[in-house]
Amino acid sequence: MTNVRGADEFNHRDRIRPKRALISVSDKTGLIELVGALVSQGVKLVSTGSTAKQIAQAGYPVQEVSEVTGFPESLDGRVKTLHPKIHGGILADLRLKDHREELAGLGIEAFELVVVNLYPFVKTVAAGARGDEAIEQIDIGGPAMVRAAAKNHANVAIVVDPGHYSKLIAALNQGGTTLELRRELAGSAFTHTAQYDSAVANWFSKEFDSLRGEPGRSPGFESELNPSFDLSSVLRYGENSHQAAAIYNQRGAFAGIAQARQLSGKEMSYNNYVDADAALRCAYDFIEPAVAIIKHANPCGVAVSFEDSEDAIANAHLRAHQTDPVSAFGGVIAANRMVTKKMAEQVSEIFTEVIAAPSFEVEALTILSKKKNLRILELRGGYQRPKTELRQISGGLLVQESDGFEGLNSRDWVLVSGPALDDAGMLDLEFAWRACRAVKSNAILLAKAGAAVGIGMGQVNRLDSCRLAIARAGDRVIDSVAASDAFFPFADGLEVLIEAGVKAVVQPGGSVRDEEVIAAAKKAGISMYFTSERHFYH
Structure with a gap:
């Protein structure tokens, strides 16, 4: 002793x-x-x-x-x-x-x-x-x-x-x-x-627990989880001004928003990081040139360019902004391609909190840097969605595989109503399905020509999300396509979309009332596809 x-x-x-x-x-x-x-x-x-x-x-x-x-x-x-x-x-x-x-x-x-x-x-x-x-x-x-x-x-x-x-x-x-x-x-x-x-x-847990075949254990998850993080910086405050906050970099993590290099603008806030991460994840859900505009962790605009031309990213941004110009004011923008001079000129006309992208043209950076309050983030080594997600709860931690679209193939979807869509229609439906994942549940997203035109998010019932998406779309709802992140529990939500002028719907299916929902689609003569995969996002 x-x-x-x-x-x-x-x-x-x-x-x-x-x-x-x-x-x-x-x-x-x-x-x-x-x-x-x-x-x-x-x-x-x-x-x-x-x-x-x-x-x-x-x-x-x-x-x-x-x-x-x-x-x-x-x-x-x-x-x-x-x-x-x-x-x-x-x-x-x-x-x-x-x-x-x-x-x-x-x-x-x-x-x-x-x-x-x-x-x-x-x-x-x-x-x-x-x-x-x-x-x-x-x-x-x-x-x-x-x-x-x-x-x-x-x-x-x-x-x-x-x-x-x-x-x-x-x-x-x-x-x-x-x-x-x-x-x-x-x-x-x-x-x-x-x-x-x-x-x-x-x-040791991963190497040997699966060999023992112990009940309740999965070879894919550790028996103990001890992620390692290094303090990057202390932030001015957290989600609200009375909350202290900091940002840490995860050791061994792939490049992401935490590793981004700030080129210009005010100090990043807690909310800036949350929204920028959501925006990047939304933009990088797409293979095509894509732009996402985020407010309060929800997309208020998202669009792609199906033609990967010199103006593609600028075109994607323009149409993403047109989704909901009012909500885009003070938003966070992410692009999955280099920001060009043309896109920068468009962004400079709009009050924006953050813009994040893999790189910036010199002329674009010159234009954007004139906006002293605009935070400009350049990704180091690109962006890769984390394989797993961690969420703290009282007394513990939830861990899950990250949701995504590896190997998405619309040919695997099941047509349950109406005529098969042509190639252009399927491109829009695939776009809507990918974009819908970034919307907080219950989620309904209306799209046309590779851009969202109306988004209903975060409602406690799917019917209200349908009504909100229609209201935001206005006249653009006519001949749009719709994606629902989970099945329609009743036909009423689908009927509201049909009455507004939606021509096609993609949804997971799997409700006990699927037959009622399919019957409503058939009665209206619209095309509806089941994916057998939902994308809840809480």
């Missing part, structure tokens, strides 16, 4: 100049630059294996761990640093006289700096490693050293991220590490080992 000491024995030293450093890194990024800075400050280096070899090859003096311990690396490198002369040097509390005396009696030298990062377990598994190959990348000595140094941050600085080397070097040039810096580095170190252990635990 650890002795309990009086508070006066633990006076924290602020600035500590390292005399001796232990270095053992898998990620060699910036290693030699760091070593050069340490040696110039007179720091003695102790290292292991390939790290020691690289330091020596660079011409810097280094002592092998085996020289310190008097014991060779053994068991194929599994045992290297697990020794009292290493851990005693890391864990000794040099504020305490008896610790200093005990070190002297045992012939152990203290470390004031530990630079360690762990075996690349996550990368190895991501590359397809299984079984023993993956297990050999489970680091034992590394986490032990990291945790020991982080615990003893009163005396030792622990660095696990090459991104922190510059901060360390700056501190050394000012006389040594401060207590504030050591505490910050210790926090990063504990996060590093926690995420590493979580990755190993999740892999």
Whole structure:
């Protein structure tokens, strides 16, 4: 049991100049630059294996761990640093006289700096490693050293991220590490080992639980979920001004809105990020050049250009704006193609909060940058819809596969009423079906010529969504096509669409009253297709 000491024995030293450093890194990024800075400050280096070899090859003096311990690396490198002369040097509390005396009696030298990062377990598994190959990348000595140094941050600085080397070097040039810096580095170190252990635990669950065939488990989901996120920035406020908020980047995530580069405009808000993400997802639901305009996470405009010409993205934006020009005021725009000069000229005439796209023509950027309040976001590496979605609930987390349209083929739909549509009609119906996914349920979307003309969203019954879509479409409802994100529970919603002038409908089907709904469609002579797949979006 650890002795309990009086508070006066633990006076924290602020600035500590390292005399001796232990270095053992898998990620060699910036290693030699760091070593050069340490040696110039007179720091003695102790290292292991390939790290020691690289330091020596660079011409810097280094002592092998085996020289310190008097014991060779053994068991194929599994045992290297697990020794009292290493851990005693890391864990000794040099504020305490008896610790200093005990070190002297045992012939152990203290470390004031530990630079360690762990075996690349996550990368190895991501590359397809299984079984023993993956297990050999489970680091034992590394986490032990990291945790020991982080615990003893009163005396030792622990660095696990090459991104922190510059901060360390700056501190050394000012006389040594401060207590504030050591505490910050210790926090990063504990996060590093926690995420590493979580990755190993999740892999074990996925690798072995399915082999046991335990009830209630699915090979597609981890028995424990520990996603890792890094703080990107603190936002001015959250959804409302009294709520604090921040944005984090998910480690290992594909490029998305969180990784976008802001080229111009005011600081992004919480709501800006939510709407921009919804807009990008809507635009990237389409293969064709597409533009989505979002307000409060719902599309108030969406359109595609079936001709991928020079003016395609500008044409898509123009028709998306025409869906609902009133609601588009103060909206968020996303395009799945480069923003051209022509599109930029159109956007510049409309008050817009955010525009996000994979890239911008130079002339377009010049035009848009003149709008000082317009936030311009350029995607880094494009956009990819996440494979899974996480939603926090009280006391837990919901996880599901992300909804999308991989392999959408309207030839698989079932025609249950009316004549088969021609190619142009089917293009519109496919467009409506894709666009409808981005609308909050209950969702009805009316479309014509590759553009939404009326949208009914977020209503608590489908009949009201139909009426709202018709009201927003006005005269454009005539000869439009309609998509419903889920089946019609009664014929009344469909009858309202028919009476307004809709010529074709696509919906999942599956209601106990499908026959009544089909009968209403047949009576009106309209075409109706069943997809057997719904797209609820709550």
